[in-house]
Structures are given as structure tokens and as C-alpha cells.
Amino acid sequence: MASRAAKDRWKTYYRILDNPLLALFPCDDCKRFRKSCVFIADCSLTPCAECARRGRTCGSSSLASFDRAEDELVAEIDTDKHKIDQLLSELIAAKARLERNEKMLEAASKRTQKKLTSLLHASPLNGSHCPTAEDAVLEEFVSREL
Numbered sequence: 001m002a003s004r005a006a007k008d009r010w011k012t013y014y015r016i017l018d019n020p021l022l023a024l025f026p027c028d029d030c031k032r033f034r035k036s037c038v039f040i041a042d043c044s045l046t047p048c049a050e051c052a053r054r055g056r057t058c059g060s061s062s063l064a065s066f067d068r069a070e071d072e073l074v075a076e077i078d079t080d081k082h083k084i085d086q087l088l089s090e091l092i093a094a095k096a097r098l099e100r101n102e103k104m105l106e107a108a109s110k111r112t113q114k115k116l117t118s119l120l121h122a123s124p125l126n127g128s129h130c131p132t133a134e135d136a137v138l139e140e141f142v143s144r145e146l
Helices: 002-017 028-033 049-054 062-122 135-145
Strands: 020-022 038-040
Touching: 002 020, 002 038, 002 049, 028 049
Parallel strands: none
Antiparallel strands: 020 038
């Protein structure tokens, strides 16, 4: 024979199923056992149907579980904001490095072009300049750079 407490639990279970209201956030047991977490529509102080049937305390019938869910969401949002701030600072630093490197490349290119131009127009020590294969390569390089 079933005990009086077991009979009371089953009565509560069926009373909840007569006027059910699906919970927005399932209690811990319903989540663990993958059950639908339903309450009495007009009273949120009773446990959900599954917890009443099993004789367990319902984790989501109290405001603490909603506060816990809210705290978890707030912590997740804070973590995401921190990650975004960190990524933005890394992106800003990378952009600054890129701009610096582009300026250095441009300055190096100008120096190379200036040096090649001066080499192209320089005359040898004996006063006569005969075009060589190296001069043709230099002219081609300078024309590409211009």
C-alpha cells in the first residue's frame, strides 16, 4: 500500500495537470530528465508536476532560480562585452602597426627609387658611360616604380 505522503504527492500531481501552466525556465530536475515543467496556473508556490510526483523540492518554483538564471545571463553578457573590448583593442593595435609598416614601406620605396635614379644617371670615373645590361635592368626597375 502507498503511504499517505505518496498519495498526497499524486493528488498534487494530478491537480497541477488539471490546470497546467508551462514554465518559462524548467526546474533543474525537469531539465535533467528532459520533462516538460508545468505548474498550477494560479499558484506559483507549489512545485512543478514532476517534482510533486517524485516528492522533490522544485528548483524553479522559487525566485532564486530566476535570479540565478538572470545572474548567469548578466555574467555571460559581461564576458562577451569584455571579449569585444579586448578584440577592439587588438584590432586598433593591428591597424596602427599596419599604418606604420605602410609608411615604412613607402619611405623605403622612395629611398630605393632615389638611389636607383642616382645610379642610373651617375657617370663612371673616366667620364664616358657605356650602357650595360645592368643599366637596362635599372631603367626597367625605375620605370616600373614610377
